Amino acid sequence: MPNSPSNDVDAPPVTEQPCRFPDDSVGLVTPQIHHFTNPLLLTCGQTLSEFTLIYETYGRLNADASNAILICHALSGHHHAAGFHDQNDKKPGWWDQYIGPGKPIDTNRFFVVSLNNLGGCHGSTGPTSINPDTGEPWGSGFPLLRVRDWVNSQARLADTLGIQCWAAVIGGSLGGMQAMRWSLEYPDRVRHCIVIASSMKLTAQNIAFNEAARSAITSDPEFFGGDYLKHHTYPKGGLSVARMIGHITYLSGDGMGNKFGRELKSGSFKQGDNEPVEFQIESYLRYQGANFSKSFDANTYILMTKALDYFDLSREYNDNPVTAFEQSTCNFLVISFSSDWRFSPERSREIVNALIAAKRPVSYAEIDSQYGHDAFLLPNERYQTVFSQYLNNIDIGTASKPKTGG
Amino acid sequence: MPNSPSNDVDAPPVTEQPCRFPDDSVGLVTPQIHHFTNPLLLTCGQTLSEFTLIYETYGRLNADASNAILICHALSGHHHAAGFHDQNDKKPGWWDQYIGPGKPIDTNRFFVVSLNNLGGCHGSTGPTSINPDTGEPWGSGFPLLRVRDWVNSQARLADTLGIQCWAAVIGGSLGGMQAMRWSLEYPDRVRHCIVIASSMKLTAQNIAFNEAARSAITSDPEFFGGDYLKHHTYPKGGLSVARMIGHITYLSGDGMGNKFGRELKSGSFKQGDNEPVEFQIESYLRYQGANFSKSFDANTYILMTKALDYFDLSREYNDNPVTAFEQSTCNFLVISFSSDWRFSPERSREIVNALIAAKRPVSYAEIDSQYGHDAFLLPNERYQTVFSQYLNNIDIGTASKPKTGG
Structure with missing residues (x-):
């Protein structure tokens, strides 16, 4: 197309411009809401008399509803996993790298459901x-949730969408815990379980980092025991520090070194200079923390961190x-970095070994990456290949009509 | 010795009881203070017109002052490295495991000086x-210090004690940085430099953890930009979180797992229980944090953390x-865990490689330990052996009079 005439250069953007999204994007998406009026009995014994789930879907559900994939999000995730909410969005959903036409979770084949978990x-x-x-507002009174509460509420969402059995339940980190729990709680409703960068239970060190993060929040005087909304305050300092701790530990030491080294934000070290010197890593972390806390x-x-800590796959199975x-009756793909x-x-490997001992079909890939835990969100050729090939091999009864070739 | 007669069982302890300290303890020690009235020019360009250092000494300085050892402390350390301040002290100094008669830093041979650093x-x-x-109070106005400022102030202390040349300068972690800086700044005043669990400069990840810890402190509303004393407040919440972060990272994941696992503080996990469950690691960390903050x-x-971050051994040597x-002209012992x-x-190993390339005599031991960075403070047979043997081989011109056999 020719350029616009010069007298149009400063004109506001035309509303009905052709879609500028990449071909392998799911494009514009609109979140949907379902309000559940049947009470949900929670693991803690309390009941939510009603609740709302917000979710997005990508692709098209086929006639026998055999091509549905559930995405379970991690600690700070949400329903917006792929595509854009607005023509002017600068960033797509958090897992756009892996969801879309021709991508590993191929929306030409699959109908993908991504929700914001209860408690989000x-x-x-x-x-x-x-x-x-x-x-x-619930504030501090909101019930403690466990991973199985999420799985139960996700099953309700599946019911409303007419999905009796997921082709796959997929999650990274805390999302992987949900995927594993699905395979145990609803074995006849999951055909494939994909567990990425996850664990059957956290280590003491992992719990310790979560506890330091929580302490940063709860010791912020603006936290008011969780009832900050009533006090018209917000523990943003504490939440910001919590995120900084998380952020450091989701990256690898080497990756951080390669990205930031000991570079200074500006200027240089000088003797005879009493100005505080600032490393790039410091301002980066503070920015990340402050941004997240908003x-x-x-x-x-x-x-969410408590649900992570509590999760213990085999607690109700004699710790075995x-x-x-x-x-479980499904097939498994396990991926680590x-x-x-x-x-x-x-x-x-502990997950894989348990699956093998339980005589379950399992594929495992350990992916080389310097990006630490965050690697599950980032581009990586081998990861993409393994992920794609596994999903391509999933049999879907009635093919959905592809919009474009895949 | 026979047991006390039964009517004495509940009697208060006799004041003049014979010393109950172990034979290999330096026993009762009394901190000493030196007030320096000659101004100290700091690396930042500011001058301290006067300053005080508190220190302890163990053992006896020999006639030609050739048996003196300087102990440089780490982040949260101080002058009280060995022995007891009081008959009723429950715990000895922080490095008592390694300083005393017959211990690696053998006070039968050496005169040991341990101070609290400037800024402490x-x-x-x-x-x-x-x-x-x-x-x-100085509060936020206290000058930024660098490792070389500590080294310069330690040299002043050596002058007052009549020590022209240290038999050895020894330090772990931040203390190892001081020991290395001594070897460069005062090559004719150090015969042996012992660098334990240290580094020529911090990695980005290390700086990041320090920054998260500092942010916990500075974002505490009771910090008041560092002038909490003027406001009669104290950022104890922030300092407590800072210490929790440090504590986690000074332990190894495996060590923490072996010590705490996923054990609960009390009770057990139950479905239908809305009480927050607490892992032992959580209450341990909170206790450590709260205690430290007092x-x-x-x-x-x-x-101290800023001095750690800034330290870069070779910045003034073309980054080489x-x-x-x-x-440097001394001999080196480098130890890691x-x-x-x-x-x-x-x-x-980076330190050792640089020393070899610089044709300096260096011994290196990598010690197997599950205790992470804290290992440098803890008992470990191989560590003790290596450390003892190296120090036993140090030549001291005029023997000090041993009090007991070593």
Whole structure:
């Protein structure tokens, strides 16, 4: 197309411009909301009399609903996994790298469902929602959730969407814990379980980092025991530090060194200079922390990290993961990343070993990456290949109509 | 000795009881203070017109002062490295395991000097001291210090003690940085430099952890930009979180797992229980954090971590550690610990490689330990053997009179 005439250069953008999204993007997406009015009994014994889940879908559900994939998000994730909410969005959803036409989770073949979990802060019922019994925000009163509560609420969402059995349930990190729990709680509703950079239970070190992060939040005087909304305050300092801790531990030491080294933000070291010197890594972390603290709820952060800590796949199976996985009937793909030290390859090998002992079909790939735990969100050729090939081999009864070739 | 008669069982302890300290303890020690009235020009360009150092000594200086050893402390250390301040002390000094008659730093042979560094909070001039120019505590106005400022002030202390040349300068972690800097700044005043679990400069990840810790302190509303004393407050929440972060990273993941696992503080996991579950590691960390925040100054913590971050052995030597070490004339012993991931063996091997390239005599031992960075403070047979043998081989011109056999 020719350029616009010069007198149009400063004109506002035309509303009906042709879509500028890449060919392998799911494009514009609109979140949907479902309000559930049947009570949900939670693991803690409390009941949510009603609740809302916000979710997005990509691709098209086929006639026998055999091509549906559930995406389970991690600690700070949400429903917006792929595509754009607006023509002017600068960034797509958090897993856009892996969801779209021709991508590993190929929306030409699959119908993908991605939700914000219960207890979240992006539109699903959570601590910032109004407690119908009090007319006030839940705040500190929001019930403790466990991974199985998410799985149960996701099953409800599947019901409303007419999905009896997922072609695959997929998740990284805390999302992988949900995928594994699905395979045990609803064995007849999952055909494939894809567990990425996850663990059957956290290590003491992992719990310790989570506890330091929570302490940063709860010791912030603006936290008010979780009832900051009532006090019109917000523990942004504490949440920012919590995110900084998380951020450091989701990266690898080498990756961080390669990206930042000991570079200074500006200027140089001089003797005779009493100005505080600032390394790039410091301003980067502070920026990340401050940014996150503007968009995330502190109670949700605590709730999600607690769910992570509590998760123990085989607690109800005599602490025997083999007995646990014997409940499952699906196929498994397990993926880990070499430099991930919070969910190390050792943790994934434990999953694989338990699956083998339980005589379950399992594929395992340990991917070389310098990006630590974050690697599961980032481009990586081998990861993409393994992921694609596994999903391409999933049989879907009635093919959905592809919009474009894949 | 027979047991006490039964009517004495509940009697208070006799005051003049015979010394109950172990034979290999330096026993009761009394800190000493030296007030320096000659101004000290700092690396930042500011001058301290006067300053105080608190220190302890163990053993006896020999006639030609050839048996003196300087102990440089790490981040949260102080002058009280060995022995007891009081008959009723439950715990000896922080490095008592390694300093005493017959121990690696054998006080039968050596005269050991251990001080609290400038900027500290245990008796040497620091942010809680009174600024003579204002009559108020220094607080945020205390000058930024670098490792070389400590080395310069330690040299002044050596002068007052009549020590022209140290038999050895020894330090772990931040203390190892001081030992290395001594070897470059005062080559004719150090015969042996012992660098334990240290580094020529911090990695980006290490700086990042320090920055998260500092952010926890500075974002505490009770910090008041460092002037909490004026406001009669104290950022104890922030300092506590800072210490928690440090604590986690000074231990190894495996060591933490072996010590705490996923054990609960009390009770057990139950479904239908909305009480927050607490892991032992959580209460341990909170206890450690809270305890530390009662006894340590927040500005000192910031100052010490900044000195750690800034340290770069070869910055003034064209970023070439070989050129740097060519300034030194002493012998080196370098020690690292297998599971130390904040000052990993790789960092120590970099020191050793630079020393070899600079044609300096160096011995190196990589010690197997599961205790992470903290290993340098803990008992370990091979570490003790290597350390003892190296120090036993140090020639001391005129033998000091041993009090007991060693």
